[in-house]
Amino acid sequence: MTDVVTYTRHDEIAVLRIANPPVNALSQAVRQGLSDAMDRAESEDGVKAVLIVGDGRAFIAGADIKEFGKPPMEPNLPDLCTRIEASPLLVVASMHGVSLGGGLEVALGCHYRVAQPSARVGLPEVHLGILPGAGGTQRLPRLTGAEKAVEAITTGRHIKAPEALELGIIDKIEEGDPETVGLAYARDLLASNAARRPVSEMPNPQGIDWDATHAALLKKGRGQLSPATAMRAVQAASELPFDEGIKRERELFMDLMNTDQRKGLIHAFFNERAVSNLPELKGVAPRALQSIGVIGGGTMGAGIATACLLSGLNVVMIEMSDDAAEAAKGRIGGNLAGALKRGKINQEKHDNLLSIALEVSQNYDSLKDVDLVIEAVFEEMDVKKQVFAKLDAACKPGCVLASNTSYLDVNEIAASTTRPADVIGLHFFSPAHVMKLLEVVVADQTAPDVVATGFALGKMLGKVAVRAGVCDGFIGNRILSTYRAVAGHMVLDGASPFQIDDALTDFGFAMGPFAVADLAGLDIGWATRKRKAATRHPDERVPTYIDRLCEQGHYGQKTGEGYYIYEKGKRGGTPNPKILELIKDEQQTLGITPRDFSDAEIVRRYMCAMVNEAAEVVGEGIARRPLDVDMTLLFGYGFPRYWGGPMKWADIQGLDAVLADIERYGQEDAWFWQPAPLLKQLVAEGRTFDDLNKEAA
């Protein structure tokens, strides 16, 4: 036996209790402990049944993800599940909290399953780039049928106990202490002479249209392999005897285990959690947060207010006029109506949030009691400074004063107040009640407990909060402007915007940069180009063909025409032929002979530009660790999760190869392609970005 599995006897029943905090992951010690305890139960006189329960907050949250990628250690999980199922004793699982992945597979290896009403089960392995590899793809469909099993396994969703009962995944729901409930159930089963009931001996599920389902899953996964591959394993459950199905599951599991996607997704899993663990905040208590002020009720301010209200915070919103206040209320009301429709809140909560928790005022005095205030007004330094002067006068001592600026200098904003230590940047992404990313921008004088409060707010709002330093665009928008620029260069040199968008969506991005520009509004980039024209370096290449379209009043989706033409009522647009003409004119003016680009070259240049700028951002300390960049791009910029982020992508490609390409591109455009010193240093030292993450942990 091991420390993490204890064995106790209750008359004819042996209780195996797993205690491996925080979530009872199936580490080698747990697997060994369960296997040894099964041996003991079978060897002791008088034992007729085994009950498996979990200690603490969950039954079992799955295989121990920290062991992935390391040499396998016996006993392996599939053998353990088979061993449990093959026991001559009656084996019962009593499940509470979550039973996920290998945790559900252990339960499926048991002969009977009882769960708490609040329990959740699921096979979320596809989100880690793998598939349920301990019989889950073979046993689940024998209980639920193929279609339901494909849905559960390819979405990886958590299934609540009542639905799990309906689907046949569990046999009974009973509230109470899991061990007491499990013992009572086992006793009833013994009393009624219930037979062992191995799922592997149940009939094969009927087939579905496998090829059509596979094609649909590939399309939906935008390049992610695990859902479609997991479906093939369920197909084997339908078509092969159990033992052969298990072999097929293992082959497909190993195929996925060896993919870069598995590495990327597991990097994302751990770093999504690690990103808010800042060594500098250890032992620093955040300030209390109950009520939040929001200045400005436009799309962004209304989204921030909505996110705060939905998280149980009171909101005081400041607007400038009756009309603006009404419009802001309308926007927040619209957002909350959406939450009501999606079942996130009920009607009573919805009404209370609007009538009690929200106050819209035109008077800064209404902010006197708020704990933190977020300014979301027009993106201009003078306007921000005026707002911060008013906040400085109106807010109580200790109130955190935050700006939602997306690129302005937070030091300059802080310096315009008498309390720069209380000033911070909190950069939300639109729509702020939906997007997961929050950049916590730390200025030179920001107090540590103000930083901790920024992270505490992020946690309350369910955001992924990332620490950023002050520079133009912080982490995300600064890197965006560089990879956006290289897309522009490729257009000038011969790749069409449509080919670039297609190549990047094939790579896994939610949208290509030109479709994004249409969505954001082409007038935004146009204004920035005009603003920056006077100070631009003479060697900087900036395409201006799209300005011709803006001059005609076409700003993208909102006007129906941009890079694409949008028809009312239709999703997405069709390529705008005018664009190709405008590009041709500019190429002629500049004397450029267009050339062909392969999709692979487009992706490589785009990614190299992203990685190089990201390495600058880390090298300058704007991002403390490469993982901060990865999480910023994943949660704010539609970067494909299965690549783990640009830094993980670069590690997987090999930093030396990435640097070599950057140097090669630099022969065409030495101003743009200057290799980042940090990238050069890591290559010279034979280290990776992930090495830096580990050193910072």
Ligand code: CAA
């Ligand atoms: N292995 C190792 N560590 C795990 C883990 C696992 N399966 N699941 C969670 N943890 C760790 C987390 O990394 C976190 O560690 P830190 O505190 O050091 O950051 C800690 O447990 C708590 O996790 P959360 O912060 O996520 O806590 P939560 O309450 O918000 O969520 C959870 C709990 C729902 C279990 C969530 O952690 C989760 O979804 N875990 C992953 C579950 C999963 O994917 N299981 C399948 C594993 S693959 C498998 O089983 C393969 C197979 O068939 C062979």
